[in-house]
Amino acid sequence: MAILVWIEQHEGQAVSNCWELLARAKELGGELGADAAALLIGSDTGEAAQQAFAYGADRVLAANAPTLEHFRLQPFAAVAEQAVERTAAIAFLTNASIRGGVLAATVACRRSAGIAANATDLKVEEGRLLAARTIYSGNIHAEIQFESSLAVASVRPRSFPMPAPRDATGTVEDLNVGPNEDEVRQKISEFRATDTGEVSLTDAHIIVSGGRGVAEDPPKGFELVGELASTLGAALGASRAAVDAGYIPYKHQVGQTGKTVRPDLYIACGISGAIQHLAGMGNSKIIVAINKDPDAPIFQRAKYGIVDDLFKTVPALTAEFSKRLK
């Protein structure tokens, strides 16, 4: 019996949020009498498979083949289903990324299992696994009880603390690698890695975002916001207003129609705080607002604020932190 966790990989590297999930699976497994099992699917799973032991896996299963180099749903779902069977899994968990979400949904549907998508918590009560998630874009919170023998969840990044690796190794169990290349219907003709070196919004501990407040000089405004972000090792975010105005690409958008984030620190520069924006970042631990309008709604959700021009405040803050973080 096991709680099976898919360890997503990008270019061979494990996605670190998956270790948060694996460590949580270990705790839940302890309460339910189940092993924490890690599942790796790829063309180069060796290093990540050993890391899985270090992050607490009792068992590690891997399917290694050239056909599995890039994520394709058909072979990946086939391997995942096989791992569910092999480990007699009571739960199958994935990171709530684009691929993790679709893999969880497909495995759940094929096995007529209940799913908690984009879950924010997993716990055991009275010997049963429960998941928490929000609906209505963060405005209603719900707990989900599973009625199926397999429980499936895709879990939002940063839902659990990042574990420290321990000194552990083990023997990886090989899985059947699934269909041959000529049986895989999807063919990937071109693959481009993007965003290399950027801190991802959903993983970030700190996010610095810019909004309509940069309007008097958008390139300069986002340059200043970007400098503060890089000084703090933070991800760069933006409001919809800034994205729609063409100041910055959509991938930076936080909010209802962008990304949902919950960093430890969210610094909103020149963002008024429309409810659609708050829906995407309202669960940040500490919100700081920098805005020259003292009546901006963002101040109702912020813990700290500065009422001033961002073109003066942001570079001053960058200078202050550069000094302190030296």
Add this chain to the structure above:
Amino acid sequence: MNVAVLIKQTPDTAELPRVTVAEAQSGQLQATMVINPWDEFAVEEAIDLSDRFGCETVAISMGREGETDALKHALAMGVDSAVHVDERVIDGGDEWATAEALAAAVKKVDTGEEVELVLAGKMSVDGNSSVIYAGVACKLGWDLLVNVTRIVDIVDGKLIAEQAFEGGQETVEVPLPVVISVAKEINEPRYPSFMGIRKASRASIPTLGRDDLEIRPSSTTRWTDLNKPEPEDVQVRIFDGASVEEKVAQLADALMAEKVI
């Protein structure tokens, strides 16, 4: 090859914060209901494909009896026809029952030629699960592409598309039939024209009900303990000072003390 687009009627995003627990439980909302904003991208793409490849388009939406405003919006934007699926066919069932009903509707709609492409938005602003289109692909036994940013071509029974994911972008080729969820980057949804709105208001929208679709009951989860998270009552601390340097120094002190930096 014809195209079906799956859409949902959801609360206006500005009214989502006012949704109550009682409303979430009953599903009867006071909010203004509109087409799910993510689905507009799927509708726009369907219309665009019909211009490019001469296919027929049909919008399908499951909802309460008479809940057809989202379908009318899709018609006004320019899809050829619309079909409503009475939500009673799933008898309060789960995501997989919904997916089965929508898959059955895709098979049932009469657009002349067979539907070989199903488009969907990336998620609904009420359910927030992004699993229904995956379930539809699974129930139909079709391939699935997600977060598609561009449909490059459809040629010789194959579809070529670009899909984005965290940290990358790829071009993928897949034989039809296929289910696709579209990303925001794929297009700019049009506003319905005046003529479109007039046409939509006169269109007849057939309903598929229990007599038309036979759905196996599925109830794999139970929702317990719905509650409304109240935003923490944080009192903002505004840093004052004679100069901006004084203000940021105080802010930096506070953030260092919080140990978030």
